[in-house]
Amino acid sequence: xxxxxxxxxxxxxxxxxxxxxxxxxxxxxxxxxxxxxxxxxxxxxxxxxxxxxxxxxxxxxxxxxxxxxxxxxxxxxxxxxxxxxxxxxxxxxxxxxxxxxxxxxxxxxxxxxxxxxxxxxxxxxxxxxxxxxxxxxxxxxxxxxxxxxxxxxxxxxxxxxxxxxxxxxxxxxxxxxxxxxxxxxxxxxxxxxxxxxxxxxxxxxxxxxxxxxxxxxxxxxxxxxxxxxxxxxxxxxxxxxxxxxxxxxxxxxxxxxxxxxxxxxxxxxxxxxxxxxxxxxxxxxxxxxxxxxxxxxxxxxxxxxxxxxxxxxxxxxxxxxxxxxxxxxxxxxxxxxxxxxxxxxxxxxxx
Amino acid sequence: xxxxxxxxxxxxxxxxxxxxxxxxxxxxxxxxxxxxxxxxxxxxxxxxxxxxxxxxxxxxxxxxxxxxxxxxxxxxxxxxxxxxxxxxxxxxxxxxxxxxxxxxxxxxxxxxxxxxxxxxxxxxxxxxxxxxxxxxxxxxxxxxxxxxxxxxxxxxxxxxxxxxxxxxxxxxxxxxxxxxxxxxxxxxxxxxxxxxxxxxxxxxxxxxxxxxxxxxxxxxxxxxxxxxxxxxxxxxxxxxxxxxxxxxxxxxxxxxxxxxxxxxxxxxxxxxxxxxxxxxxxxxxxxxxxxxxxxxxxxxxxxxxxxxxxxxxxxxxxxxxxxxxxxxxxxxxxxxxxxxxxxxxxxxxxxxxxxxxxxxxxxxxxxxxxxxxxxxxxxxxxxxxxxxxxxxxxxxxxxxxxxxxxxxxxxxxxxxxxxxxxxxxxxxxxxxxxxxxxxxxxxxxxxxxxxxxxxxxxxxxxxxxxxxxxxxxxxxxxxxxxxxxxxxxxxxxxxxxxxxxxxxxxxxxxxxxxxxxxxxxxxxxxxxxxxxxxxxxxxxx
Ligand code: HEM
Ligand code: FES
Numbered sequence: 007x008x009x010x011x012x013x014x015x016x017x018x019x020x021x022x023x024x025x026x027x028x029x030x031x032x033x034x035x036x037x038x039x040x041x042x043x044x045x046x047x048x049x050x051x052x053x054x055x056x057x058x059x060x061x062x063x064x065x066x067x068x069x070x071x072x073x074x075x076x077x078x079x080x081x082x083x084x085x086x087x088x089x090x091x092x093x094x095x096x097x098x099x100x101x102x103x104x105x106x107x108x109x110x111x112x113x114x115x116x117x118x119x120x121x122x123x124x125x126x127x128x129x130x131x132x133x134x135x136x137x138x139x140x141x142x143x144x145x146x147x148x149x150x151x152x153x154x155x156x157x158x159x160x161x162x163x164x165x166x167x168x169x170x171x172x173x174x175x176x177x178x179x180x181x182x183x184x185x186x187x188x189x190x191x192x193x194x195x196x197x198x199x200x201x202x203x204x205x206x207x208x209x210x211x212x213x214x215x216x217x218x219x220x221x222x223x224x225x226x227x228x229x230x231x232x233x234x235x236x237x238x239x240x241x242x243x244x245x246x247x248x249x250x251x252x253x254x255x256x257x258x259x260x261x262x263x264x265x266x267x268x269x270x271x272x273x274x275x276x277x278x279x280x281x282x283x284x285x286x287x288x289x290x291x292x293x294x295x296x297x298x299x300x301x302x303x304x305x306x307x308x309x310x311x312x313x314x315x316x317x318x319x320x321x322x323x324x325x326x327x328x329x330x331x332x333x334x335x336x337x338x339x340x341x342x343x344x345x346x347x348x349x350x351x352x353x354x355x356x357x
Numbered sequence: 358x359x360x361x362x363x364x365x366x367x368x369x370x371x372x373x374x375x376x377x378x379x380x381x382x383x384x385x386x387x388x389x390x391x392x393x394x395x396x397x398x399x400x401x402x403x404x405x406x407x408x409x410x411x412x413x414x415x416x417x418x419x420x421x422x423x424x425x426x427x428x429x430x431x432x433x434x435x436x437x438x439x440x441x442x443x444x445x446x447x448x449x450x451x452x453x454x455x456x457x458x459x460x461x462x463x464x465x466x467x468x469x470x471x472x473x474x475x476x477x478x479x480x481x482x483x484x485x486x487x488x489x490x491x492x493x494x495x496x497x498x499x500x501x502x503x504x505x506x507x508x509x510x511x512x513x514x515x516x517x518x519x520x521x522x523x524x525x526x527x528x529x530x531x532x533x534x535x536x537x538x539x540x541x542x543x544x545x546x547x548x549x550x551x552x553x554x555x556x557x558x559x560x561x562x563x564x565x566x567x568x569x570x571x572x573x574x575x576x577x578x579x580x581x582x583x584x585x586x587x588x589x590x591x592x593x594x595x596x597x598x599x600x601x602x603x604x605x606x607x608x609x610x611x612x613x614x615x616x617x618x619x620x621x622x623x624x625x626x627x628x629x630x631x632x633x634x635x636x637x638x639x640x641x642x643x644x645x646x647x648x649x650x651x652x653x654x655x656x657x658x659x660x661x662x663x664x665x666x667x668x669x670x671x672x673x674x675x676x677x678x679x680x681x682x683x684x685x686x687x688x689x690x691x692x693x694x695x696x697x698x699x700x701x702x703x704x705x706x707x708x709x710x711x712x713x714x715x716x717x718x719x720x721x722x723x724x725x726x727x728x729x730x731x732x733x734x735x736x737x738x739x740x741x742x743x744x745x746x747x748x749x750x751x752x753x754x755x756x757x758x759x760x761x762x763x764x765x766x767x768x769x770x771x772x773x774x775x776x777x778x779x780x781x782x783x784x785x786x787x788x789x790x791x792x793x794x795x796x797x798x799x800x801x802x803x804x805x806x807x808x809x810x811x812x813x814x815x816x817x818x819x820x821x822x823x824x825x826x827x828x829x830x831x832x833x834x835x836x837x838x839x840x841x842x843x844x845x846x847x848x849x850x851x852x853x854x855x856x857x858x859x860x861x862x863x864x865x866x867x868x869x870x871x872x873x874x875x876x877x878x879x880x881x882x883x884x885x886x887x888x889x890x891x892x893x894x895x896x897x898x
Contacts, residue, residue, distance in 0.1 A: 017717070017718070017719055017721070017841060018839035018840050018841055018842070033885065034885050035829070035832060035885055035888050035889070036803075036832050036833050036836040036837075036883075036885060036888075037829070037833065038602055038603065038605070038833050038837075039602050039603075039829045039830050039833060040602060040603045041602060041603030041604075041610065042602055042603070042830060081462055081463065086459065086460060086461075086462050087438055087459070095639050098639075098641075099465060101462060101463070101465075102463075102465045102466050102469075102637075102638060103638050103639070104638075105462075105463050105466045105638070106466050106469075106470075106634050106635060106637050106638020106639070107634075107635060107638045107639075109466070109631075109634040109638075110631045110632070110633075110634035110635035110638060111631065111635075112631075113627045113628075113630045113631035113634060114627065114628055114630075114631025114632065114634075114635070115631075116624070116627040116631075117624040117625060117626065117627030117628035117629075117630075117631055118624070118627075118628065119624070120620045120621070120623055120624025120627065121620070121621055121624040121625065121628065123620055123624075124616070124617050124620035124621045124624065125621075128616050128617050128620060129612075129617070130612065130617070131612070132610050132611055132612060133395060133610070133611075133612075133613070134395070134603060134604075134608040134609065134610045135394075135395040135595075135608060135609050135610075136607065136608055137595055137606075137607050137608060137609060137724060139722065140498040140593075140594065140722065141498075188553070191553040191554075191556060192552040192553040192554070192555065192556045192557050193552055193557055194549070194552065195548035195549060195551075195552050198552075198557075198558055199541075199548060199558070213654075231654070233654075239446060240432070240446070242432075242562075244432075245560050245561075245651075245652070245653055246557070246558050246559065246560060246561055246653075248652070248653055248654045249534075249558070249559055249560060249653035249654070250558070252653070252654035281654060282653075282654075285538065285678065285691070285692070286534065286535045286537070286538025286539065286542075286673075286692060287534045287535070287537060287538045287559070287653075288531060288534060288535075288656055289653065289654045289655060289656045291655075291656050303656055303657075303756075304531065304535070304656070305670075305673060305674045306674070306755065306756060306766050307678070317678055319766070319767065320674075320678065321673060321674060321675075321676050321677065321678045321691050321692075322678045322691075323678040323679065323680030323689060323691045323692075324678075324680055350538075351537070351538035351541045351542065351689070351692070352541070352542065352680055352687045352689040352692075353541040353542070353547050353548045353551075353687065353689065354541075354543070354544050354545055354546075354547050354548060354686055354687060354688075354689075355548060355685075355686065355687075356682075356686075356687040357682060357685040357686055357687060
C-alpha cells in the first residue's frame, strides 16, 4: 500500500507494538509501570473536609446571586452620565464600572463554584478508554469501494459520456450568473482616480475660516489646509471629494525652493501640495518649519516641501503632487488647473 | 425487551422526556458514546476552550450591539450628551455607537466586553495554535483539524478588522483607507477591487453597510460551521495526551465528560466571561469619542491598529517605497510585497505539518504529544516564526518605540529590516541548542538520578552530591518518546557500478531528515543496557 517512496527504516519502532498496557520485558527499567493507583484527596476520606468544600461551593453560588441583585440595583440606581473617581483607575462612568464589576462577580463565582465542586467533590479517578484506529478496516473499505462502483455503474456515469460532459458544462457555467450579479458592486475606475475637484480658476478656501485664502493669510512657518470653492461640508459627496482634494499650503522663501518647477507653480513662495500621502492615503498632518519637511503620522513617510515634496524617508513611493496656484482679480489664491498627476496611493493604471 | 416490573414502574418525568426525544432523535445512542467520554487533563488543553468561550461571548454581546447600531453612512449632526462633539457632522454609524456608549445603560459595558473578547479570542487562537504546534498535536490523524483551526484564525483576523471599522471613527477610518491603498497596489485589477469594495471612490457611502453584513453574518456564519466541525473532530479523534505511566498511543486516560468535564469546562466558561466583564468594567477600550468621527482629511497621531494587525503594519512600515513605472503602468511593490508576505508567513505555519509528515515519511497515527524539547528542529522553527512575528510587531509600533525610548525611527526601521531575517535564524539556533541541553539533562536524570542537593563526604575526603534514582513512572515518562533515524539515500552507485537515479526532491528530503534527526539534532535517549551498566557499576542498590 505504501508507495515505497519512504523507506520505513527511519521510523522508530513503536514501543509495545500491538497491544497496550505494560506487557514488556521485565528487564526493561523504562517499562511502563501502568496507571498509578488513585491517591485519595482529603475530601474523599474526611467527611468534614468534604462538608467544608460543599460550603465553599454554596457560598460562591450565593455570592453570584447577590452580585446579580447588585447588578440590577446598579442599573436602576446610577444615572448613565454619572462619573466617579475610583482609585487607581481614575474617573470612570459609575454605571459602567458597577455593572461590569457585579456582572463579573456574578459570572466568575458560578465558574469558581463549579470548578471547585469538580476538583474537590467529584470523583477524580482517572480511567483509561481505548482508542480505535481512525481508518476503516480492509473489509469495510472493500465494501465501500464495491458499493461505489455499483452505484456509479447503475448511473451510467462513465458509459454515457454525453450526459457526463454536458453536466460538467452546465455546473461549470451556472456560477457565472452569480459572478455577473456582483458587477454592480461598484462603477469601473475609468479616470476617477486621476481627477479631483480642482480646476482652473477655483479659489482656495481656508478650511479653518471657510473664507477664500489670500496670500497675506499664509504666514511663514504655518501649515494651512484648503479645499476648492463650491465644496460644502454638508454636500452628499463631501467625504469622497475631500479624500482627493485636501490641500496643504505653506510659505517658503522663494530662494529656499530647490525645485525649479515647484518655484514656478508657487505664488511668491506659497506652495500648495496634496495633503493625501502617496503611500496608502493617510492625511499628512505634521510640518517642521525649519526643514520644510512634512510627516505622515501613519507610517512616517517624510516629504521635503522645499524640494518638489520628494520622499526623504519612509515607505511612500513617490512625491506629493503639487497644485499650480496663482492669484485672481480679487486677490484670492486660485488653482490654475487640476493636479497634473493622480493624488494619493499609487495604482496599476497610474503610470 | 421491557420486563414486567419495568413496564409497571412509572418512569420519572425527565426519563419520559428523554424517551420522547430518543424516539425521534436517537439521543441514547449518542449519549452512550459521549456522556462518559474520557478527557485527558493538562492546563494547555484549556487554551482551545478560551477560544470557544470568547467566541460565544462575542456572539452574545454582538447580537446585543446589533439592536442599537445603525450600519449607515448617512450624515447626521450630533446632538447627544457628549459635549465636545455637539454640532459635529458624523455618520449614523458613528452617532449610534456614541448612543450605545453614552445613552444606552450598559451599552458601553457590552461594547467593551465585545471588543475585549475579540482581542482575547484572537490571542487565544494564536496561543492555542502554538500549543498544538509545539506538542505535535497536528500529526496524523489531526491534520484536517489543524487546517480547520487555521481557517478559523484567518477568518478571525478578518472579522476583527471589519468589526473595528464599523463605528466609522477617525482611527478605524484610517485603517479602512489603508485597506484601499492596499487594494490599489494590486497589479492589474487593484483599482477595480477598490471600486467594487467601496461601491465607488473611497470612502463612498457603502462600506459600513457592506462590512456590517460581512462582520455579523457572513464571517461568523462560516466560523460557526468550522468551529462545530473542529469540535466534532476533537471528539471523534479523542484528545491527545502526554506520555506517562499507563498512557499509550492506544488509549486515552482521564476523567469522564459527565460530571467532571461538564463542571470544569462549563465552569470555565463563566470564569472567562467573568474576567472579561471585569476587564470591561475597569479598562476602557477603543474610546471612539476621543477620536472623533472619520474625515479623510484628518488623522489622529499614533494611529495603531489592534495588536493582531500590528504584524502586517510592521511589514508595511519597514518596506522601502519601491515603485516601478513602465509602459504606462505602475507596480506598487512598496505596498504589494508586504501584503503578499503577510499571508505567506501565516500560510507557512499552516502547511508546516504536511512538510514535517513528508520529511519523516511517517504514516502512523500519533496520539501521544511530544515534549517540545524532544523535537528540537520543529521547536526551533516555531520559535523562529514567533520571533519574526514579534520583530514585525516592533516595526508596527516604530513611532511608539521611538517616542518612548528616544530612538530614531530610522534606526528602528533598519533594526527591523535586518532582524526580520537574522532574528529568526538566531532564535532557531538558540532554541535548538536549548532543547538539546534539556534532552541531555533528561538523559542524565534517567541514568544517574536526580540531584538531591545533599553533599556527602567520602572517606578519602572527596565531596560528592547524592543522586536519587527516579521512580519507574518518571523513568518511563522521560524515555517514552520515539526517536527517528535520519533518512539515508544510500550510495549513488549500486553494486553493479550503475549510477542510481536520486531525484533532487529525494536529496532534499534526506537533507531535511538529517537536520531533524541527525546526530546534531537529537540526543540519543538512554538504553536499558546503559542504565544497567551505570547502576550496577556505581554500586547503587
Ligand atoms: C475558533 C477558534 C478555535 C476554537 C474555538 C478551538 C477549540 C478547540 C478546542 C476546545 C479543542 C480541544 C481542547 C484543546 O486541545 O485545547 C481544540 C483542539 C484542537 N485545535 Fe482548536 N480551536 C480554535 C482554533 C484553532 C487553531 C487556530 C488551530 C491551529 C491552526 C487549531 C487546531 C487544533 C487541533 C489540531 C486540535 C486537536 C488537539 C489535540 O487533540 O491535542 N484550533 N480546539
Ligand atoms: S500612509 Fe503615509 S506613510 Fe503610509
